Amino acid sequence: QVQLVESGGGLVQTGGSLRLSCAASGRTLSTYAMGWFRQALGKEREFVAGFGWSGINTYYSDSVKGRFNISSDNAKNTVFLQMNSLKPEDTAVYYCAARRTGSVWSRGDYGYWGQGTQVTVSS
Numbered sequence: 001q002v003q004l005v006e007s008g009g010g011l012v013q014t015g016g017s018l019r020l021s022c023a024a025s026g027r028t029l030s031t032y033a034m035g036w037f038r039q040a041l042g043k044e045r046e047f048v049a050g051f052g053w054s055g056i057n058t059y060y061s062d063s064v065k066g067r068f069n070i071s072s073d074n075a076k077n078t079v080f081l082q083m084n085s086l087k088p089e090d091t092a093v094y095y096c097a098a099r100r101t102g103s104v105w106s107r108g109d110y111g112y113w114g115q116g117t118q119v120t121v122s123s
Contacts (some may be wrong), residue, residue: 001019002112004096012086016121020081022096022114028088029072030055032078033099035110036070036120037090045095049081050104059104063088084122093118 008020022034035050049060049070058070070083077095093116102109 002029002032002038002098004098004112004114006094006114006117009119011120011122013122014087016086017084017121018086020083020094020096022079022081023064024074024079025111026094027123028035028074029077029079029098030074031100032106032112034070034072035099035104036081037095037097037110038090039116040089040111042090043092045107047105048094052104058073072121083119086119088111088121088123091119091121093121 003025005023006020008018012018032052033051033053036043036048038048039045046085048064049068051058072079095116096114097110098112099110
């Protein structure tokens with residue numbers, strides 16, 4: 001079983017950047033397909049970015065495509081989410097998640113979750 005811990009959240013102005021990290025322990029990340037989700041206050045948790053099974057193909061929601069980038073460092077057992085050109089609507093708690101089956105887009109297919117890190121973008 002893998003344990004996930006996110007870090008790197010904070011307060012940033014519109015147009016700024018943040019880099020989130022997700023450190024895994026207990027299992028190597030290469031045995032999972034990883035993703036990032038976010039949940040804004042009063043809204044459902046939504047897909048942001050993720051890896052396909054190859055660990056090479058990447059997928060993004062339309063709202064972040066071209067601004068966010070997901071990457072990984074297998075030697076460090078860590079996944080990253082580089083977030084650029086941030087907007088107030090990106091404000092949310094961001095969660096790292098791991099899956100061993102199913103679709104990159106489907107929240108229910110991710111069986112392992114971190115505790116989340118808050119990202120707040122001020123206007």
